[in-house]
Amino acid sequence: MNLHQLWLITRYSFTEIWRNKTFRVAFMVLIPLLIAYQVSFQSDMFNIPVEYTLVLSSFIPTQNAYMFNLLLVFPLATMGFWVHKQKKYNTLEALLVHPQGNDTYSTGFILGIIIAFMIMGSISLALAGLINLFASPTSFRPLIYLFYLVTLILPTIVFIVGITSFLAARCFKNGTVTTFFMLVYLSVDILFLSTLYHGLFDPLGILLPYTFSDFTGIADLPGFLLHRTTFLLLGIGFITLAISGLPRIPNKINGRQRAACSGILALFVGLLAGFITYNHHEQVERRHALYESVYEKHDSPNKINIIAHDIRFTYQQKEARVESRVSLYNPTGITLSEIILYLNPSLEVTSIQENLSPVPFTREAQAIVISRPVSPGDSLALDIQYQGTIDEGICYLYIPKQQKEFDIDNRHYLSCRFGHRYAFLEKDYTLLTPECLWYPITSPPVNPAHPYNTPCDFTRYTLTINHPTRLTAISQGSRHGIASGTRFENEHPQRNISLCIGKYEKREITVDSVTYELYMSKNNFEILTSIDQQLTSLSDKIRDVKETIEYEKKSSYLFNRLRLVETPVTFTSHYHPATGGSEMIQPEMVLCPERGIGILNGRIRAFAQKRLRFEISNWIEPFERSLYWELNNEHILTSWEEGPLSHLKLGTTWHYESTYNIYNFNPLFFNYINYIYSHKYPTINNLLNQIVKRPWENRDPNVAPPDSQQKALDYLNGKSYQAALSDKTLSFEIINQINELKANDLLSQIILKGTSATDFHLFVQDFMKNNRFRQVNFQTFDHAFSENFGWHLSEIFPKYFDRQELPAFQVKNFRIKRILSPTEEEEDPWTPHTKFRIEFDVLNQSDVDGVITMHLGTAIYKAGPDRRVDRMLYTPRTFSVKAREAKKIIFICPHPVVSHSIYTGLSKNRPNIFDIHDKTITLEKGMESTRDSIAGEESISPAIFFPPANEIIVDNEDDNFQITNPPAPWLKRFLGLNHNHHTHSSTAVSHWEYTLMPDCFGEYCLSCLRKRTGKGESSLTWTTPINKKGKYKIYAYIPNISYSHERSRHMITQEPIRDIQYCYSISYNNREKKINVHAPETSRWVFIGEFSLPEGECSVKLYDIGLPGQWVVGDAIKWVYQKP
Incomplete structure (x- = not known):
């Protein structure tokens, strides 16, 4: 091949493509679009806040390369026209009479196209680099830009050009057909x-995850390069096959055959690379199945314990050599025939010795089986040597594949x-957590058969790390420098320990005998320069936060230090049911994401460095509140995209849901302190921790996740708790929500047995304090409970675990009155010591006994004349309501009720928690007073909970209620945008959807339907048989959603409040009459009209007609018979 002729043809082809109108339009549209997007979302050019607290240096080039790669495919799809054009006369016709072969001519032509689009990509990345340099606080790393150009954009261009050329040369004779086929394929x-x-x-x-971490680079670089190489080779193969199919006479004997063979060979190698990728994922799945089977095979309630563990870790590049000396003890009452240890499968055990004598053992995946009997109460010490790498496939086996991929996505x-990494053992960086089994243990971090029974x-750990002096080693325990590295000694027995080695710098501060250490990359410490002015008050802020958390947890932080360690953004951890948290939060150690990215729910809006430096006083307090909320709550509200386009992260359809918080600090005060174990009641430790970590007086009942909780309640309505614990089809979120519901239910059952919540909490707190840093059998806990309260907690467990039916309650006639003392009058103002009389009526209309709780938010005032609120207490009052029982409940609250x-x-x-109000209280009248301070319960007639005999009510939950929704447009259905999953009344949708609201009408399901106004094609219909002819007044129950939304619109736009009306039609006896009614300001029954109805069927229909942007809400219809 003549290189001069190849360059000549390439240059002419490049010139022709560059002058092409389609290419120019693509260039003039794509480049400005990308740059405008990145200037808006990834720069501080206009002082616009960026999405994350701080960003990585790879974010700007990654986003630019991703979007250019995505949008590039559509102009590339028009390549079919250009290839077909080469079969006809064109501007290169003069060269066709020259002695260039097919290979030279076609290669030059295709190279010209590839170079043209590569130059477009280079310009896009170069402009992104300018944004990076001059309008972003992140550092500029030019090699990342070049990396994405070569590994991401180039294979895409080559593959699409190749397959388009192949189709044009071999399959289709028309450029339009080729282009259409490519557009369909790419879509x-x-x-x-x-x-x-x-x-x-x-x-x-x-x-593909290809974001660069400043610590360790791309999460899976070999996998990424293999994927891109696959399509690069496939593209070359298609190009070569296309060359062999051009109609020109070849200049060489067997030229076409050689080109075809070369193309087939390139395709074969590309397919082989793809198969290697596929086989890698299949091997991971097989290993997961193997590891689960090994855990289940060796699962036994009788295990030997490790009471002391001395680890000597020698750091090597991408490999570790470790020596462990474990002290074992048999706490069971039987002789153990063998010792089972667990170690990462990629760590090879080279020897096990006892008293310098070799001990025979066998290895099955992660299990080490030592045939050495151990009598009850006996102990022994083993010296174990092992070395190798880390297999991350052993981590988080309890997380379903779909859930794991969702979290990663x-x-x-x-x-x-x-991307995701669960462990690092690399050059200059090591991060090993207990989940990866980097040292031998007897109790694995996961029990696939019973994830909540782990x-x-x-164990009292000592850890010695041999490492280069240029690296810093971090772990739990007191730190001691030695000649070969670092040694850590734990003051308390720990559940487990972690190890991190890297190029870190350290800052520390000691507040009230607790040392707080911060380890960050040297380059990332610059982000702290903007808050140096806060250092003088940092001790006070830390003290305030610690005291607040300890007060709310009713527990103290028991460790002497807290190390905050920056970890790569690619490091991943999942919520663990056994600990109530994740490995981001460990005893004495917090693994923080790189540069703090995403720690506040992943999607906070903070300010760029300029704002951090000059406007710190404006943001530091809200930031502290957000950080405190993030660390102190088990659930956080997250947002994610749904629909076929969700994986593009373009914000097509958003869904908001409460999920478990991996940065939750609760385990530091509870789960990491002790463990109550029971093989018969596998979730007892989780249940007790749920109760204790959220004491009643600090428990805001309104924080429960709505979506997963409703699914959990639906499951338990017909199935037992015991069945749920063994049901592997339940999602992780639902089973966790079931445990939380059962924890609340357990406390309610304890209260009904005569033990107050405060007494139970104090007992558990004292028991845990007396058994800190140890595992205790449930029988020991139950015995102590019996001695303290006179009954066994296990008494209620059979019914507690096996109950399958749920009660159903109706609550009416809530009243709250101020209690006057003998010397007070109604006109006197109330004081912080004023008591209140609360009463309500309740009906249990099910066939099982139930428990109902009144949550009272009471204000505790500080001493002094200014009546300042000191704190809020969420005080519960729990009441038992037997099956089919109706009663009036009266009780006294000793504090002002908020x-x-x-x-x-x-x-x-549904919902199972809702605010309730005294409807007799008005602004003019105020709250009533009484001198009656007698509390009690009395039976009442269930008839007050049902409509009178002359009323007919049809609710949206009844069978004779119908929804009419027109089909969504075909494109919307195709893109999956016709289904919405909002459950809160703050969002209106284009189709009728259910929402739960306390102000809705219903017996035990308080729901309604709402949507945006349309064209009258959607409707709701309530139908009832009229068995007695006569006059009927018809009412509609309308929640105040429409009016509330209108008031919100008024406050935002300052436009006047519009007159919201609903359009109803009443149908009976082949007649139909339409009536408009005004939307009420408060949720109530609204009069529609009075009608003379014959015997037969009567229907009321609500249309989605109204003002632009108005919400239409349907709930219930009432027919009231009027006596003659």
Whole structure:
């Protein structure tokens, strides 16, 4: 091949492509669009806040390369016209009479196209680099830009040019057909193929995580390069096959055959690379299944304990050599025939010795089986040597594949995916957590058969690390420098320990005998320069936060230090049911994400460095409150995208849901302190910790996640708790929510047995204090409980675990009155010592006994004349309501009541917690007073909970209620945008959807339907038989959602409040009459009209007609018969 002629043809082809109108339009549209997007979302050019607290240096080039790679496919799809054009006369016709072969001519032509689009990509990345340099606080790393150009953009261009050329040369004779086929193929790829088999069929690499961590680079660099190489080779193969199919006479004997063979060979190598990728994922799945089977095979309630563990870790590049001396003890009452240890499968055990004598053992995946009997109460010491790498496939086996992929898919910044790593053992960086089994243990971190029954050893660890002096080693325990590295000694027995080695710098501060250490990369310490002015008050802030958390937890932080360690953004941890948290939060150690990215729910809006430096006083207090909320709550509200386009992270459809917080500090005060174990009641430790870590007086009942809780309640309505614990089809979120509901139910059952919540909490707190840093059998706890309260907690467990039906409650006639002392009058103002009389009526309309709780938010005032509130207490009052029983409940509250809500717990009620108000209280009249301070319960007639005989009520939950929704447009259905999952009344949708609201009408399900106004094609219909002819007044129950939304619109736009009306039609006896009614300001029955109805059927229909942007809400219809 003549290089001069190749360059000549390439240059002419490049010139022709560059002058092409389609190419120019693509250039003039794509480049400005990308730059405008990045200037808006990733720069501080206009002082616009960026999405994350701080960003990585790779975010700007990653986002630019991703979007350019995605948008590039559409102009590339028009390549079919250009290839077909080469079969006809064109501007290169003069060269066709020259002696260039097919290979030289076609290669030059295709190279010209590739170079043209590569230059476009280079310009896009160069402009992004300018934003990085001059309008972003992140550092500029030019090699990342070059990396993405070569590994991401180039394979995409080569593959699409190759397959388009092949289709044009071999399959289709028309450029329009070729282009249409490519557009369809690429659309299908973007919508569907990119989500299959880890992106194996996606030439764009949409789902590939290729964000660079400043610590360790890309999460899976070999996998990424293998994927891109696959499509690069496939593209070369298609190009070569296309060359062999051009109509020109070849200049060489067997030229076409050679080109075809070369193309087939390139395709074969590309397919082989793809198969290697596929086989890698299959091997991971097989190993997961193997590891689970090994855990289940050796699962036994009788285990030996490790009471002391001395580890000597020698750091090597991408490999570790470790020596462990474990002291074992048999706490069971039987002789153990063998010792079972667990160690990462990639760590090879080279020897096990006892008293310098070799001990025979066998290895099965992660299990080490030592045939050495141990009598009850006996102890022994083993010396174990092992070395090798870390297999991350052993981690988080209890997380379902779908849930794991979902969590990983939502670890991103804009479209920059972080990927996931569970451990690091690399050059200059090591991060090993207990989940990866980097040292031998007897109780694995996961029990696949019973994830909530994971016993643990509390072991006294010592860790010696041999490492280069340029690196810093971090672990739990007191730190001591030695000649070869670092030694850590734990003052308390720990459940487990972690190890981190890297190029860290340290800052520390000691507040009230607790040392707080911060380890960060040297380059990242610059982000702290903007808050140096806060250092003088940092001790006070730390003290205030610690005291507040300890007060709310009713527990103290028991460790002497807290190390905050910056970890790569690619490091991942999942919520662990056994600990109530994740490995981001460990005893004495917090693993913080790189540069703090995403620690506040992943999607906070903070300010760039300029703002941090000059406007710190404006943001530091809200930031502290947000950080405190993040660390102190088990649930956080997260947002994620749904629909076929969700994987593009373009914000097509958002869904908000409460999920478990991996940065929750609760385990530091509870789960890491002790463990109550029971093989018969596997979740007892989790249940007790749920109760203790959220004491009643600090428990805001309104923080329960709505979506997963409703699914959990639906499951328990017909199935037992025992069945749920063994049901592997339940999602992780639902089983966790079931445990939380059962924890609340357990406390309610304890209260009904005569033990107050405060007494129970104090007992558990004292028991845990007396058994700190040790594992205790439940029988020991139950015996202590019996001695303290006179009854066994296990007495209620058979019914507690096996109950399958749920109660259903109705609550009416809530009243709250101020109690006057003998010397007070009604006109006198109330004081912080004023008492209140509360009463309400309740009906249990089910066939099982139930428990209902009144949550009272009471204000505790500080001493002094100014009546300042010191704190809020959420005080519960729990009442038993037997099956089919109706009663009036009266009780006295000794403190001023600020809020009151009903919590029905495990019941059929939806929602199962709602605010309740005294409807007799008005602004003019105020609260009534009484001198009656007698509390008690009395039976009442259930008839007051049902409509009178002359009323007919049809609710939206009844069978004779109908919803009419017109089909969504075909494009919307195709893109999956016709289904919405909002459950809160703050969001209106285009189709009728259910929402739960306390102000809705219903027996035990308080729901309604709402939507935006339409064209009258959607409707709701309530139908009832009229068995007695006569006059009927018809009413509609209308929640105040529409009016509330209108008031919100008025406050935002300052436009006047519009007159909101609903359009109803009443149909009976082949007649129909339409009536407009005004939306009420408060939720209530609204009169529609009076009608003379014959016997037969009567229907009331509500249309989605109204003002633009108005909400239409349907709930219940009432027919009231009027006596003649």
